[in-house]
Amino acid sequence: MRGNTKFDTRPEAAVRSSLHRKGLRFRKHARPLPTLNCAADIVFRRERLAVFIDGCYWHGCPQHGTKPRTNAAYWTAKIARNIERDQRNDAALRGAGWLVARVWEHEDPEQASRQILDLVRTRRADAGL
16 A cells, blocks of 8 residues: 555656646646645646546546455445545536546546647636636
8 A cells, every 4th residue: 555656646747747848837736626625636727627637446447447356345435435526526626617627547648638738728718818
């Protein structure tokens, strides 16, 4: 468990690096809403865009998520709670006018950053920024 980091994972760093090369500036590991106990991996405050880079195991990826072999009841329940929490946080952010983007760790960082860039540009155009 010590090897599992909470933030600054390789997939996060790869996406952030790609976004930075594209000229985007953002906050990392920031709370989009001060009242919500949730920190997004990448936050664009002006555009009200929160990006989460989700690990396949911890967030139950339908393609790459695996079933735990040891202590299966505990870990299955834990992953289900993670998924439920993600859905609750997404709903709260959307209710506050935020756009939520979720990227799986197995996705190509360049492709993910292009999609995020498109979302940022759309939000800027819609807001007249």
